[in-house]
Amino acid sequence: MPKCSINGKEVEVKEGTSIIEAMQQSGDRIAHYCWHPGLSVAGVCRLCMVEIEGNPRVQIACNTMVTEGMKINNTSEKVRDAVKWGLDFHLINHPLDCPICDQAGECGLQDQYMEYGKYDPEMAEPKQRKHKVVDLGPTVVLDSERCILCSRCVRFTEEVTKTNELGIFNRGDRSEIGTHDGMPLANKYSLNTVDICPVGALTSKDFRFRQRVWYLKDAESICNGCSTGCNVKVYYNKEGFFRVKPVYNEKVNGHWMCDEGRDIYKFANKEHRLLKGQIHTSSGWTETHGGAAAKAAHEVIKSTAADALALVLTAQYTVEEFDAIVGTFVNEFKTKKVFFWINNKETFDSFDGLLLRGDKNPNTKGLLKVLDKHGVTATWGDLSQGVASGAIKTVVVAGPENLSAFPDFTERVAELSKAQNLIWMQADKNDALKNLKGNVWLIPMKSFTEKDGTFINHAGLEQKFKKVTTVVSEALTLTEAALLLAGKNLMIPPAVGEFLPANQREDQVMLEMRKKNEFVFKRGSL
């Protein structure tokens, strides 16, 4: 375990740690472009310069290993000057595109320029023009002029996806990133290259020009695209969600996430959502408040015998919600007819070796655990039989959030609609539901961005996540729906420990005193 000192601080690191990793560990800031913790070391940007005592020249931190007693400094004038000149050379051919560049606001060049640059350029020659708006594949657009040739994206396709689509072509200041003919950047992880691009050379087609990044807020959440449960950041503002980016978690997804998971923000947006509760009777559809629809559904459940009541669950909800609704059915309604809707049986156990799993539900393990806890053993066959024969009269369905992961959705709706009463709880609207006949109660549900909860991923790892924002205010969580279906009322939990005299300062003036004081104050005398 070598010990070194970084900017005067003693740091102990593991054997074989590079200086830049040691600086990340100690929390020191260092300028860098080409180094990425998830990729190999390239050492091409020459920006992570540090001064090492006993060494006459500055060194790059990413490719120098820490040795015992090393004294490292990256705040000296010499280092700042080296970084400044490195930056100057990077910016020689970089166009002044910031106003139309999607990266502006989260750009490495902008950050480092504000910290180390602020010089007047000394380059007299005109800039080298390169290709703009190059279509690299179905998801990514390249602007070669903005590229600083850090080679992060090339190393990503080489090391992580091992598809080798990208390469650096030509030499000198004519060097460009590009793909070979007939080999577009079309792997399932291609948008990670956009994330790791420190400048605006690679931009995502999906997000391109839709918002400036400084208009977006971010919050951490868990991807509900598949059972891997990648840690993500969702970016949103009052108009809705705009993009999803991965968050580093060593145990789950490392630094990356798949392109499929980046689409999960779409179904959480308002235009795809069920905004109101809807009730279909013989006289057609009527719109009500979401909670009112659930209360109306309670009347039906009450009049149904316990044998004729069934619950269908998709594994898209949180553990807490499953526990609430299964608990309600088993304990209140005295039925154990709870069924697990498995969406794609054939590919359920498949895995592509990196992140993508065939089980497109975030919480299959969680649902199985809850079903196990309540001793539910029913199988789908019982349900089909019961519905077809008329033994099951009322079916309550907690439908999927991510409809694209449910190819059998329309079939299942048709199958379940044979029941006399159908209570369907779902976040997104769908034509198959709109065209239903008979007695139907549609209850809008909250998406995973709108509630707190826990997902248990394929490996049994429990991951808690928090509410990001509210998109549809009338939507219910499954816990709330379970309460309303059982005929109970929703309650706001009483505030504990807030506004109590115990929290007051000793010298705090009471509100009554302040009021009195205001009237004592003499006004208006001439």
Next chain:
Amino acid sequence: MSVVQNNSEKAKWYLPGILGGMKITMKHLLKNLFNRKKMISLNYPEEKYEYSPRFKGNHVLTVKKDGSLRCTACMLCATNCPAECIKINAAEHNDPTVEKYPISYEIDILRCVFCGFCEEACPVDAIRLGPEWQTPGVNGANFIYDINHLAFRPNLKGGILTHVDDEERHKQGI
């Protein structure tokens, strides 16, 4: 509120004051009658005062030589706007040298405080505050100005040409 009442003897002599006022009125009347060109008041709305070109009045979106909008939809004006009255929707242009352009650009003129920050923020001289200062409208008038109004309203006579030309900039190596 207090009312000051002057009950002194001097205050009863009101006639000199009235006559003094009449004198000033007559002076202006005669001056305007015999020297009408120097008359201070304008016969608004027939005559209108023209402010200098630096006056911060209604916004103008400038155009390029080919008549298309100069605006690149960078949204710096919207970011800088203290009244949050600018709304822009950007889209991808077919021409790769243009790349980004606004498909809608709206200014809520009733929210605008005419501070001119949008003009200052603009990197390409795409928005200016013009000398136009009248924004009348009766009930139901649209006070949210769109691209058509901002760039091509009739009194701009086909649009105002921008100072910043991309080709010239590229020749200079910017």
